[in-house]
Amino acid sequence: SQTIHQWPATLVQPVGSPLSLECTVEGTSNxxxxxxxxxxxxxxxxxxxxxxxxxxxxxxxxxxxxxxxxDRQFILSSKKLLLSxxxxxLCAWGQGAxxxxxxxxxxxxxxxx
Amino acid sequence: GENVEQHPSTLSVQEGDSAVIKCTYSDSASNYFPWYxxxxxxxxxxxxxxxxxxxxxxxxxxxxxxxxxxxxxxLHITETQPExxxxxxxxxxxxxxxxxxxxxxxxxxxxx
Numbered sequence: 095s096q097t098i099h100q101w102p103a104t105l106v107q108p109v110g111s112p113l114s115l116e117c118t119v120e121g122t123s124n125x126x127x128x129x130x131x132x133x134x135x136x137x138x139x140x141x142x143x144x145x146x147x148x149x150x151x152x153x154x155x156x157x158x159x160x161x162x163x164x165d166r167q168f169i170l171s172s173k174k175l176l177l178s179x180x181x182x183x184l185c186a187w188g189q190g191a192x193x194x195x196x197x198x199x200x201x202x203x204x205x206x207x
Numbered sequence: 208g209e210n211v212e213q214h215p216s217t218l219s220v221q222e223g224d225s226a227v228i229k230c231t232y233s234d235s236a237s238n239y240f241p242w243y244x245x246x247x248x249x250x251x252x253x254x255x256x257x258x259x260x261x262x263x264x265x266x267x268x269x270x271x272x273x274x275x276x277x278x279x280x281x282l283h284i285t286e287t288q289p290e291x292x293x294x295x296x297x298x299x300x301x302x303x304x305x306x307x308x309x310x311x312x313x314x315x316x317x318x319x
Contacts, residue, residue: 126305137311138251138296145305153306184250188305195241196298196307198250 096121100185100199107206113158113172115202117185120166125187127168128196129160132182144168180206209234211299213310221318226287228313230297231279237299240273240280241307245294254295255282287317 100117107113119125129141140153142160150160157176161169168185185199210233220226232240238259243251257264257271257280264271268287273280280299284291294314300307 128306138309140306140309143306188307194239195253195256198243198252200250201248203248 098199104203110174115170117168119187128186129170130184175206209308211308211310217314219316226284228282232299236301239300243296289317292317
């Protein structure tokens with residue numbers, strides 16, 4: 095069966111520090127991968143998605159970047175965090191271009207202080 | 208691109224009552240409509256979904272209806288229980304699109 099792992103679960107970082115959140119998927123190949131941010135406990139904002147290794151699409155201009163160095167690995171990064179980067183970050187995967195559900199990771203609660 | 212509107216943003220009901228959450232979408236090419244439940248501090252998880260060739264789907268106390276002509280779909284929860292309290296997200300996805308578009312979420316509170 096497929097599983098998705100996201101870490102860390104919680105993170106407190108000072109303003110101006112770098113960020114690296116990692117997400118891996120097991121049990122499938124060539125998944126579509128997504129990074130979402132959820133601010134104030136509500137709406138899901140799509141940040142990045144990837145349909146293949148090295149292929150990254152950015153949905154919203156951010157102080158963030160994403161990379162996909164391997165088929166089942168998706169990384170969210172920042173060189174210098176801002177206070178406004180605080181939020182709940184969710185990685186998700188889906189299969190192909192068919193209409194199917196998205197499976198979410200457990201999320202990372204990021205607090206920038 | 209697709210735009211999904213979800214209402215209400217907050218819904219408060221008494222245990223045993225029914226709850227209805229409504230969503231509208233803009234892209235007539237969308238053909239997949241999942242609903243996710245997110246409990247506090249946890250990940251969203253699929254609870255039910257419907258495809259455009261079906262008008263209604265039911266799973267125990269949960270049902271979803273779809274009106275393609277009007278481009279809206281709804282989640283119905285009957286006999287609500289406190290454990291139904293969560294944020295619910297609707298989404299729409301076009302066949303061939305990689306990206307589901309989510310509504311802004313509805314915070315459902317079920318009072319014992």
